[in-house]
Amino acid sequence: MLQKKKSLFRAYNLRKWSQALSLTAFLVLLIYLDPLTTTDFSARNIFLHLSPLSGLGASIAAKELVTPYWPALVLVAMTLFMGRFFCGWVCPFGATIDLTDKLFKRKRSSETSTGWKLYDGRRLKYYLLAFLLLSLFLSRQIVGWFDPLSLATNTYSILIHPYIVALLAGVFDFLQGFPIIGPLTVPVHEYSDKILFVEREPFYRNHTAFLLIFLGIISFGLVFRRYWCRNLCPLGAMLALASIGAYIQRRVKDCEVCGLCQKGCRMGCITEEGRATQAGECILCMDCQEVCPSDAIRFRGGLVPKLQEVDLSKRGLVTTCLASVVAVPMLGYNFPWRSGKGHGVIRPPGSVDEGEFLARCISCGECMKVCKTNGLHPTLVEAGLEAAWTPRLIPRIGHCDYTCTLCSHVCPSGAIKPLELPKKQRTAIGKARIDQSRCIPWVGYAGLPALNKDWHDVNCGVCEEVCPVPTKAIHFNTYTDETGREIRRPFVREEVCNGCGFCEYVCPVVGRSAIVVEGMQPQLLVKFEESAESGNGGVFPEVIGEWTLLASPLVYTGENGLYEYIDGAAEPYLSYSYRQVAVARYGDVHGREALVELWTFAKDDDAFGAYTYDRSGNVYDLGDEASVFENYVWVWKGRNYVRFEPSVIGVSPDEVRVIAEAVLDKLPSGRSVRPTLLNYLPAGGLLEGRTKFFHDRIVLDNISISDEVIEENVFGLGKETDAVVAEYMLKEGQPSMKLMLVKYPGADNASKAWKNLIELKKSWGESPLLEGTLQCFEDKSGRYSTVYNKGRFLVATFLAPDRISAENYTRAIAAEIPSG
Template identity: 25%
Template structure:
């Protein structure tokens, strides 16, 4: 089998393998596999989360291959690239004018890495592998499908434009390959001489600084909306979540209770397709941490079950007017089902009535009490913490650990 045919077979094999892994493999596999294939995901998530772990270890072999052979992944493995090339060959009148366009993909990569320094990697969601995986087995598969269809349409109308000028994963591979050009070899002595810092391409400096500066400004902006959506346990703060999450849907597929959904009705577009917790029939089990295991970027921390159970999703709040106890009907199933002992039934000798009280220190917002409540009088909510600039998501995250007992009032 000749080289081009081998490359085609390899790319088609990965095109089939990725959905299979997403649907039938254990969650941890995809959380490691995506960063291993995509240096754009792996390197950016390491910078954004300040965490060196399996994601970085998986990225290093591919990074080494890219330094040795430019765009190795694009040429030999990328399934999205194969789809793009195939569509380009079907174009009746190929337009090559895109070669005069700037390399927007490289600008996006540098801007994203710069933003990651301030925990806001802007264009991470454009990683083609994450978009492709999101079309399989998620509640918002059509949204991911539209994004993937956009890549196909670009390839049909302008063959080569996506891969050469727009794709951030391909641009990241070019930048990695250029690392070897930062060192020159002294021909006379045979020793390696590192180029002066002033010779580093200006676009790299401007891209990184521009991304970092913009991310710093964004960090001080208020989050739109009156409430913060419920996020999986171990998720980063709301502002970082909107940038670090690549909307791949891995956590949604991994959840055995199906309480995670891709958000189709966010307060603003920056929250579109982010994982949101909705307690309809299930709850967050205390023996499960699959969402963190499946996350490829660290937007949801991979934690031991014991530590995951200490991370708050929200706080259970009782609507006392709707509670059966307010109607003098005997109940208490919520207190019986709570494994953390966070729900109490208080009795008032003055009014001779009983009421439910939530211990905010013990409650982690798992939602076990919601589906079992007969009148549905319990909900889980993240109260906002405001400052002079409006809603501050970072302050809200800190407040989750400092709630008082007011939640039961």
């Protein structure tokens, strides 16, 4: 018999290439789901949206047509014409089973062997389809447990991808221990992480259960090829019903009845004589055409050929319906949710109400795959059997990132509604609860009488530090005993807590966290603070060039508002006449952000003081006065001080200037002058941008004026005093000198500070070199300082490299300041 000539582009090869390309595309879309979602790539869910089974389930649950599943309608239409081609040419789960079946090729028993009694009657998948469809009408959605596209997504995202990442990490960690090979493996490891898009080593709870399920499915390959597709796949059953009258069918002519096609059929759907095909079972894999020695098999259009019908009995269908009616209600036994007694699972932000969520969710696992912190994990029976394999947040493993909305944008069925970032940040997925029997400060408070030197160690505040809510959802109740020992006891402000779980994630208590987040349904929006008012006020433009206002600005008013915004860092600003700070965030199309803070004070001088407290770098031409360091900009204008902080290095100062000018244009016009006290400073040698204006000691504590520690308020500083510290460079290459000028409410206050400073210097072992109103001292390192008092003014120099300069600068100021 002549061997027929085989074309490279024959249907059999085209099918293999199509299957390989489809599986590759599926894996690429899954591995790079995070960046594809970030860039809003619309086709990222194309494979899940190809399932008419999931689409039907989601639509019945939503009681409306879920339009993202339109590709499923296209697939059904193509199946009506081309037959069940999807299973053999496109399905990624079918391709996976083909790969595993090849591994079992030598171990596989003969399909005609009588040694195995494994069912292969093809009816079971139709009964399972009927069971699932009836369960939908009984308001139970378990389609995702059996949909092959959901199974494929879970197989690769929760099993195979994490296993490969862990395996490679282990191999590279081992190789890095070798002196020569080790350094060479580092770039290879980094490259593999980029290819696999590894931001962290993923891990999923309950993955063992799915591993057993997957191993069970592929182990059927020891007996039959494509057993899942033959007997269990409900999507295959649905497509089989649609393909029975298809135009494209397997057709046989001039058959020699050699039996090769029947033996080689991976679906086992060819009758013994080789001519007929079981109805709806052919997946157009082209195996039979490839092995046929007489070229008698063709796949082409025409009248429906002779088909062998699948024997579906009425008894079987009735039994399936009865089983569904009896079993499906049992799936709803979900005591934690229905009792509403707390300890509920935490659903992803944007999840619809629990009942609808369970009806919509197809258990595909995409939200878990895309979670940046690896905080989303599949449930098993924690929320009832009905909720098995639906997502839940486990904060102890990973919290809900305050700036992330990925999970809400990848959900294919609408179980998680898309959320924009401002709304997501206000959506409460749960509430934190503090276990006072485990919380370190609360336990320390209970045992405070027994604590001695270690009482400071119980003031743990990690949960408050990491809380991403701008006004902090965790505050402290401070207790002070009679000896002055303070215990800061944390408490949760439920009205602003969004249940992100960051506090639970970082809690240092070993084992179960001392602060635990409990899920809540329905998910509600948290309220804004009374001190954090939403509103633009016309100061922050909505659009500035390529920059767009990301959310309504927040305004923090008064002392309490500032503490809520920056907590312990508030004191220096409160030493000025602080009124409020308005905070806005701008972003551009490249994902860059810039923080803009508009501080308002009661006096121009105090706005200038706050500006000098923060500023750094070089002088910049903006507002009344400005400074720039790299791409950070600080601007003083009248009673306002504006701070610009880009989130990334890639934002240039010129880009920040564009934002700054747009905001400054909204402020009152006119130009303010510096505080009068600065007019008395000598100009020679003054370093620009190194002058600090302030009132209280708390600002001076952050300025280095001496090598010695000044623990007490020697200068008698307070809200009624005006003070300035300036820095001078006397000669190139020499250390700089600090000059301090203080104006007091009265001459007595200035005289007392003068005496206190002299006594302090003497306590350091410094002897006066010059007696009188102007006194000069030399410290242990050979540098000089002066102290001078005139009326309500105190003048002092510190760290001068020579005595003459210290005395001359002091006398220069003495000649300028008034006597009264």
